Amino acid sequence: MGSEKQFEVGLDRLKNVCGEDLELDFCHSSKDVAPFESFIGQERAIRAMDFGLGMEATGYNIFVAGAQGTGKSTYTESAVHKVAEKKEVPKDWCYLHNFNDKDNPLAVSMPAGKGRIFKKDVENLVLELRIAIPKVFEGNEYQQQRDNIIQSVREKLMDLYHEMETEAKEKGFTLQQMQGRVLFLPVKDGRPIQQNEYDTFSMEERKQIEEKMHVLQSKFNENMRVGQNMERQANMQILDLERKMAHSVAGSLVDKVREKYNGSTTLQEYFDGFLKDVVENHNVFRMAGHPEGMEQNTGSGSEEGFPAGIFQGNVPFDENEIRFVKYRVNLFVNNEKTNGAPVVLVSSPNYYNLFGKVEYRSQMMSMTTDFTMIKAGAIQKANGGYLILQAKDLLMDPLVWDSLKKALKYREAVVENMGEQYRLVPTNALKAQPIPLDVKVILIGTPMFYAIFSSDEDFQKLFKVKVDFDVEMPRNKENVCQYVSYVSALCEEGNLKHFDKKALAKIVEYGSRLASDQEKLSTRFNEIKDIVYEADAFAKINGSEMVSGEHVRRAIDERKFRLNKLEEKIQESIIEERIHIQTTGREVGQINGLSVIGLSGYSFGIPTRITARTYMGRGGVIHIERETGMSGSIHSKGVYTLVGYLGGTFAKKKTLGLTAQITFEQNYQGVEGDSASSAQLYAILSSLSGVPIKQHIAVTGSVDQMGRIQPIGGAVEKIEGFYDICKAKGLTGDQGVLLPEENLKDLMLKDEVLDAVAQGKFHIYTVPTVKEGIELLTDMPAGDEDEKGEYPEASLFGKVVKRLKESEQNEKKNKTNEQEKAGDEENND
Known part of the structure; x- marks a missing residue:
């Protein structure tokens, strides 16, 4: 010993x-x-980050993994900004109206800063058109050509009218307009026949008059159709004239802007559609020059008996600027003020913040939208640069992770409102042209989140670089x-x-x-x-x-x-003996184990009373926490391990016939870990041998099947936790903690404990095996096996063997008595 x-x-x-x-x-x-x-x-992390940021190949996005507080987020932002500022500024992106398919807006890129200029150029172009087009229609050239067309048709219509009037006169009729209609009235002696006079005519005379009237009416209707056709042709000529006049002014203005962007085929096609649409809808611009409305009536004709207003403007004036929305430019992504590649950090990466959205406006009890209401998200703003996200935030929105994978996989950014692809009934929504995506995504999270994401097979293909802090x-x-x-x-x-x-x-x-x-x-x-x-x-x-x-x-x-409020509450309960912890004396089958409680980033150690009771039977080691479902798998493993030690030490030649019941007294929260397995083993050995254990020494350490003491976690917290209890109950000078030798390098004890050790008021012990540990705790030699495999009778292990033999003998004796009793009962029968 x-x-x-x-x-x-x-x-x-x-x-x-x-x-x-x-x-x-x-x-x-x-x-x-x-x-x-x-x-x-963080040399490993720095090298990995440099590699990841330098790789341009697809799939080399980055996951930065590290414990909280290691500075991984700060470093990531700093490293990414240093690389980004040396790269080229990415292009601007604009959405334009598609004049061929209004529901599919066009996406156009241009050098950084040019997007704003292009938008301004188009705005100025529209303003010039709104001034120039009304002005050209107010000019003499347009008015003269228009009047010529109208006058030509009017003369033809008047010829038809006079021809009809002459023919009627020859047939004894006169033309008269009444209530918007033209009537043929019979004439006698140069005056229209009155109704009472007409009633005196014979049937034959009436018949002749009506037949002539019918012929004249048919001829008149035919002339009316001819006249209407002339009017339609005149209207077409006027419309062609208006288009020609609109094109004459719009074409030069559009071409002036077009030349500035002649390097883009897409923009050249856009300006073709732009000009064509302006010419076709010139009346919209024409009305823009008449703030009080546009009421024109260039047709006269009513006095000649033909329908009025055939040359009247047919588009009502509308001040609503929505008419000009399609001629606007949606500057979707503006990198004008970006230095180097963009670095976008998203604190709240919900679906819309990340991928953009199509907004709607309420109008006339309905919801409407257009291409100018397509809004960029973080992924579009980071295009050509870097997007930094917190991994845990991606799991908060069920659509975000799948959408991000899709964007990275197909390398395009699509703007569509949440759930559009899941609608049972399709809706008529804008389908904005996707933007090619070139972005490096950096996810930041703890190792736990890295493990969660790693279970997704796409994750390994898309995030090939792990920066491990x-x-x-x-x-x-x-x-x-x-x-x-x-x-x-x-x-x-x-x-x-x-x-x-x-x-x-x-x-x-x-x-x-x-x-x-x-x-x-x-x-x-x-x-x-x-x-x-x-x-x-x-x-x-x-x-x-x-x-x-x-x-x-x-x-x-x-x-x-x-x-440490909870720690103080538990210590108070121990001091007031609501939780029973002895720090003096000796007890059989009882020992102070040590455990660690972690709460809100703060961990502390507390002693726990472990007791063991052994009795006859072959139930083996019964762990109450395991039987009641209050222990974890690692703790259960520790119990099975100590059973292996007991069997290897005391049951080499015969069955280990005992029942040992162990528990953590006054514990109602459950236990996990194997750091108490050595303390549990000491308690069982004490119970079997009947030798009391020192209560002033608390124990921590796991044990293997060979009886070697193994290191554990939380050594500092456990030592200081037991010291605080001993100090509160009164230091006696013999109190201390027994821990694995390998844990010595973990110790950074507080000065108060060091002072107590220096003064001999507290002690720290280490032992390599269970044998030395039980000797320290009982002041009794454990004993060594002799050549026959027996332990000295006066040793602790000898007492254990003696107890096991007595238990076996008593079991045999009881079994014999039961057999004899059963035989006597059979004979009596």
């Missing part, structure tokens, strides 16, 4: 204290070190110097007080504590940054010239105080 001193750990191994004369010999304060401008401790880096001279440079940069950027050497040492030690490794520094710089800012606040409160080590210590303590 070894003494406690044999397994006690020296003070120098409980914390890697930052040596001011060794690790910080290059400065007296953070003011002496230049601010660090690059990124610290580490949470720690070696604690060497170079990285300590970079840590100080980082603090210096924060002081300069935030106008903070600089840190003296002791304060810097505390920051370095805090970095190792966050990393849970004496030889590492944490790269979770957000947490380092918080401590730097909070320490500066306390220095300013105290009026100090520089931030000292005490200010850093206070910042760390205050940060803990803001987060």
